[in-house]
Amino acid sequence: MTTFEPSLSASMRASSHDAPSMADQLPSISFGFDDLRSRMNQFTARFDDFIEKGRRRVLEERNQFRVNVAEIQEDQRMKKRDIEILSLKQTQHSHNLAKESAETSEMHAAISTLTTQRDERMTHRDALRAQIAEVQKSISARREAQLKHRRYLDGQSRYNEPELEFWESYLGLRIEGLGKEDSLKFVYTNVCEREWDREAWFELDTGEREYRVGEVRPKVEREEIDCVLERLNETRDLAAFLKGMRELFVEALK
Numbered sequence: 559m560t561t562f563e564p565s566l567s568a569s570m571r572a573s574s575h576d577a578p579s580m581a582d583q584l585p586s587i588s589f590g591f592d593d594l595r596s597r598m599n600q601f602t603a604r605f606d607d608f609i610e611k612g613r614r615r616v617l618e619e620r621n622q623f624r625v626n627v628a629e630i631q632e633d634q635r636m637k638k639r640d641i642e643i644l645s646l647k648q649t650q651h652s653h654n655l656a657k658e659s660a661e662t663s664e665m666h667a668a669i670s671t672l673t674t675q676r677d678e679r680m681t682h683r684d685a686l687r688a689q690i691a692e693v694q695k696s697i698s699a700r701r702e703a704q705l706k707h708r709r710y711l712d713g714q715s716r717y718n719e720p721e722l723e724f725w726e727s728y729l730g731l732r733i734e735g736l737g738k739e740d741s742l743k744f745v746y747t748n749v750c751e752r753e754w755d756r757e758a759w760f761e762l763d764t765g766e767r768e769y770r771v772g773e774v775r776p777k778v779e780r781e782e783i784d785c786v787l788e789r790l791n792e793t794r795d796l797a798a799f800l801k802g803m804r805e806l807f808v809e810a811l812k
Contacts, residue, residue, distance in 0.1 A: 730747040730749070731746055731747075731804070732745040732746075740764045741761060741762070742761070742764070743759055744761075744762060744800065744803070745758075746759065746807055749811055750808075751811075758776055758810075759774075759775055760774040760775075760783075760803060761773050767791075769787060770787070771783050777810070778807065782806055783803075783806065786803060789802070
């Protein structure tokens with residue numbers, strides 16, 4: 559053991575700049591606290607992970623057990639239901655056998671009735687054939703009459719086309735279809751002095767005995783239209799009616 563002497567300490571302080579101190583000459587001692595702390599932390603982490611995995615495994619096994627139990631219960635319920643369905647089908651099958659036996663007897667009776675009805679209908683069929691032959695003769699005669707009428711209309715159309723061309727050139731008129739049966743659209747041009755290309759038109763419904771005027775552009779007083787239309791329904795003079803409508807449009811566009 560070394561004894562501490564003040565004089566020695568003073569002399570050591572005096573020569574501290576010339577020689578290393580005793581503290582510098584002591585050996586360094588490492589107790590490994592940092593390594594121990596790291597190993598403890600690693601052990602704690604592994605232990606916690608082991609506990610967590612064990613807990614999850616227990617939960618998974620418990621959940622799987624519950625699922626297995628539920629599946630077994632569901633399987634038992636389905637088997638019970640299948641047994642009930644088979645019992646019901648067996649009862650229904652027995653009922654169907656009895657029903658088919660009764661239907662077989664009814665079918666034999668129905669076959670006998672149908673045979674009688676067949677014979678009666680064959681007789682009725684022969685009578686209808688004779689009537690059809692008479693109707694076919696009548697249809698042939700009507701078809702021939704219609705063919706003659708069509709030839710007449712074709713010949714008449716040769717006279718209608720020049721008259722239509724006269725209306726289009728003399729009245730500046732164009733006739734268009736509306737896509738509806740018995741309805742036409744009459745379009746006038748050259749009716750406005752300020753706008754020579756402006757068009758005026760009206761729709762005429764000829765489906766009934768009394769003709770009717772539908773939509774009109776531009777707007778014209780309805781009383782004036784009814785007056786011209788009334789003369790058309792009385793005289794059936796379409797040319798005068800078209801001329802009168804043109805005069806109404808010219809007056810409306812002034």
